[in-house]
Amino acid sequence: MKEIFEILEQHARATPEQISTMVDKPVSEVEQIIKQAEKDRTILKYRTIIDWSKLGQEDVWALIEVRVTPQRDVGFDAIAERIYQFPEVYSAYLVSGTYELAMLVRGKHMQEISSFVTEKLAPLEQVQSTVTHFLLKRYKENGETFHLLKEANRRLPITP
Amino acid sequence: MLNIESTAIEARDNLISQKVATLPPSGIRKFFDLLSSMEDIISLGIGEPDFVTPWHIREAGTYSLEKGYTMYTSNSGMPELRQELTSYLELHYGISYHPEHEILVTTGSSEGLDLALRAIINPGDEVIIPDPCYVAYPADIILAGGVPILIPTNEENNFVVRATDIEARITKQTKAILVGYPANPTGAVMSKKESRAISELAKKHDLLVISDEIYARLVYGDEHICFPSLPMMRECTILISGLSKSHAMTGWRIGYVAAERRFIQALTKIHQYTMLSAPTIAQMAAIEALRNGEAEVQKMVQEYNRRRRFMVKRLNEIGLPCFEPKGAFYAFPSIKATGMSSEEFAEKLLLEEKVAVVPGTAFGACGEGFVRCCYATSLSNIEEALRRMGRFIRKNRLTT
Numbered sequence: 001m002k003e004i005f006e007i008l009e010q011h012a013r014a015t016p017e018q019i020s021t022m023v024d025k026p027v028s029e030v031e032q033i034i035k036q037a038e039k040d041r042t043i044l045k046y047r048t049i050i051d052w053s054k055l056g057q058e059d060v061w062a063l064i065e066v067r068v069t070p071q072r073d074v075g076f077d078a079i080a081e082r083i084y085q086f087p088e089v090y091s092a093y094l095v096s097g098t099y100e101l102a103m104l105v106r107g108k109h110m111q112e113i114s115s116f117v118t119e120k121l122a123p124l125e126q127v128q129s130t131v132t133h134f135l136l137k138r139y140k141e142n143g144e145t146f147h148l149l150k151e152a153n154r155r156l157p158i159t160p
Numbered sequence: 161m162l163n164i165e166s167t168a169i170e171a172r173d174n175l176i177s178q179k180v181a182t183l184p185p186s187g188i189r190k191f192f193d194l195l196s197s198m199e200d201i202i203s204l205g206i207g208e209p210d211f212v213t214p215w216h217i218r219e220a221g222t223y224s225l226e227k228g229y230t231m232y233t234s235n236s237g238m239p240e241l242r243q244e245l246t247s248y249l250e251l252h253y254g255i256s257y258h259p260e261h262e263i264l265v266t267t268g269s270s271e272g273l274d275l276a277l278r279a280i281i282n283p284g285d286e287v288i289i290p291d292p293c294y295v296a297y298p299a300d301i302i303l304a305g306g307v308p309i310l311i312p313t314n315e316e317n318n319f320v321v322r323a324t325d326i327e328a329r330i331t332k333q334t335k336a337i338l339v340g341y342p343a344n345p346t347g348a349v350m351s352k353k354e355s356r357a358i359s360e361l362a363k364k365h366d367l368l369v370i371s372d373e374i375y376a377r378l379v380y381g382d383e384h385i386c387f388p389s390l391p392m393m394r395e396c397t398i399l400i401s402g403l404s405k406s407h408a409m410t411g412w413r414i415g416y417v418a419a420e421r422r423f424i425q426a427l428t429k430i431h432q433y434t435m436l437s438a439p440t441i442a443q444m445a446a447i448e449a450l451r452n453g454e455a456e457v458q459k460m461v462q463e464y465n466r467r468r469r470f471m472v473k474r475l476n477e478i479g480l481p482c483f484e485p486k487g488a489f490y491a492f493p494s495i496k497a498t499g500m501s502s503e504e505f506a507e508k509l510l511l512e513e514k515v516a517v518v519p520g521t522a523f524g525a526c527g528e529g530f531v532r533c534c535y536a537t538s539l540s541n542i543e544e545a546l547r548r549m550g551r552f553i554r555k556n557r558l559t560t
Contacts, residue, residue: 007466011539021473022466154212157195158188158205158516160295160344 004033005042012046049144059106061090061135062113066101066121067128076100079126088116099131110134183302186295187522191506195516202545204533205516207344209408209489211463211536213445214456217407220448221441229440235432236424237265237416238443244450245416252377253386255394261421264428265446267438269374269402269415271431274300276370276398276417277338279426281306285335287370290321292523292530294344294372306335312526315483315494319346323357330365337362339387340372342379345523345532346492347468347485352385359390369397374415375488377406377457380465382486388418398423405488406457407449412442464489467535471542475533478550479557489536492520496529499558506531508556513548 003023007014016034020027037043052058068079076094080101084092091104107113113132122130138146173181188205195201212218236242242259250256257263266272273296277287281304289297291310298308309329313319326337337358341350350358362369371387388397402415415438417427437443468485475482475493482493495505502519509515520527535542 003462003466018470021470024469155203155206155208155210156192157201157203158192158518159207160186160188160518160522 001033004030005037008034008043008046012048049142051146053138059108060110060113061138062105062107063133063135064103064105064117064121065099065131065133066103067099067130068101069126069128070100071126079124082124083121083127086116086120088113088120179303183299186299188295188518191510191516191518194507194510198510198514201510201514201516202537202541202548203516204535204537204542204545205518206534206536207490208410209405209460209536210538211408211460213407213409213412214449214453216452216456217409217445217449221412221445224441224444229444231440233265233437233440233443235428235437236260236263237438238440238447241265241443241447241450244447245418248450249386249418253384253389255386255389255418257418258421262418262424264417264424264431265438265443266402266415266417266431267435268404268413269372269400270296271435272400272402272415272417272427273297273370273372274304275427275430276400276423277301277304277306278430279423280335280368280398282335284333286331286333287335288321288326288329288337290319290339290343291525292319292345292520292527294340295523297338297340298524301338307333309334310524310526313346313348314526318483319343319348319492320350320354321358322354323361326358327361327365330361330367334365334367336368336370338370338372340374342375342384342487343490344375344488345490345518345520345527346530347488347490348492349379349382349487350385351382355385355387355390359387359393362396363392367396369393371397371399373399373401375405376401378461378464378489379487380461380468384487395420398427403446403449407446407453408460409442409445409449412439412445414438414442414446464535467537467539467542470539471533471535471546474542474546474550478546479553480549489534491533491535492530493533494529495531497558498553498556500556502528502531509549509552512555513552515545515548515552 004019007019007022016027016031020030068076070076071078080092080094083089088105088107089103090106093102094100095102105113105116117130117132121127242263245263246257246259277300283305285306286309287301287306288309288311290313301308311321311325311329313321341348369387376384388394388399398417398419400417404410471491472482472484475491479497480493480495482491485491498505502521506517506519509517517531517533520530520532
């Protein structure tokens with residue numbers, strides 16, 4: 001069953017028919033497993049990794065370190081939730097180390113991110129401080145590298 | 161695909177040895193030339209992994225360069241590598257060899273095969289091989305002064321050479337049986353029963369077995385039978401393998417031979433005068449591959465298996481019946497429904513649909529009526545190639 005998810009993680013567009021062939025299980029069983037996984041949110045979403053720079057429409061991204069004060073009974077969860085609900089927040093993690101929350105924030109331009117930080121994030125009561133790192137270049141994302149040599153450049157077209 | 165004209169011209173050139181002049185060129189050469197001039201080809205004709213060598217292995221190679229490992233190694237290969245190889249064989253096939261006396265590291269398994277044949281063949285000795293088989297088998301036997309004896313195999317026996325067919329061709333000159341399973345070009349594997357029958361035959365007629373197991377790790381379902389691990393076979397088998405296919409390391413050129421001391425000594429004698437030692441950087445990378453590469457190997461095997469199932473199913477669907485290949489990364493469908501010869505089919509498919517496959521006849525006369533399709537390429541390539549092949553078949557199928 002794990003294999004079905006491994007395939008989908010790599011090829012979100014793989015059809016149940018294709019997957020059924022690859023894992024050697026009936027189509028109906030594969031469909032059932034996928035349907036169930038979508039229902040119980042094992043599969044959260046089907047996404048596409050796009051190199052927006054090729055379209056000249058690259059967003060601005062920033063990694064933000066946030067130091068926050070935990071709250072009685074709820075620890076960091078309540079403040080994390082307050083922060084990650086902002087649509088600007090793309091990913092959010094509780095991390096160990098010198099700060100507590102690590103966030104990936106996406107905006108149309110630098111101004112949008114800086115206003116998010118100064119107007120929405122920093123003023124929150126539990127937020128002690130923030131450090132914003134703007135992303136300069138994306139090398140690899142979700143296991144995919146952005147600049148790959150073409151396969152044709154590496155292998156001979158026909159070999160014994 | 162013997163290029164008769166050029167062979168004849170070469171044969172008249174006294175400066176070229178008769179043996180080489182009359183040796184047929186590899187059957188894929190013509191396609192290589194044709195392919196090089198075309199663009200947007202989807203190639204199912206590549207006999208190597210599409211994965212790049214896993215990064216930790218490449219990194220070990222780079223590191224060895226930085227540390228200055230640029231000299232020769234011992235003829236037999238670095239002691240650490242031989243040690244790793246013996247542990248690897250013990251772990252996977254339960255067969256033990258002495259790292260010092262029974263292992264030779266070669267420049268790819270191709271060198272191992274050439275050494276083994278040259279070390280055992282006296283002029284006129286016969287070596288039995290299956291037909292179809294890997295392109296180098298008959299050529300290497302001829303170059304070593306031997307005579308290749310081809311045993312036909314077919315779909316009915318899953319392209320595995322049968323002991324009874326071999327026995328019928330044994331003569332006083334028969335020296336060895338050369339088998340390579342999982343097989344290139346068919347993807348066939350040899351079952352325990354079939355291997356045992358051949359091992360009994362080898363014992364009965366006092367024959368040597370050269371077992372080319374370069375694809376041993378790429379099996380899907382049945383466990384691979386390592387030939388020398390069969391009863392009484394260790395003493396009369398020369399095992400040839402390498403890391404090219406299992407660890408996606410074709411360009412590194414690392415192979416090995418495992419056999420009893422007397423054989424390794426004989427092979428090493430030729431190796432020391434011809435190759436000296438396998439590339440040092442590659443040996444360092446191979447050590448890393450054997451120590452820490454297992455997870456990557458299994459990941460690649462799993463991925464090949466998915467593509468294999470997909471390709472075989474689609475081939476059957478589009479009307480190219482294909483027996484189930486249980487090893488390597490090749491499917492060997494029958495193209496008889498088109499009425500074309502293998503070569504005609506491959507050429508027409510390439511020109512009309514820009515899909516490259518290798519005609520079965522490149523691997524022996526018994527490959528007629530089949531083509532080799534390699535699934536070591538991305539799933540989307542396989543999908544598109546088979547879509548084009550389906551269109552080609554609909555256009556070219558004989559109406560019955």
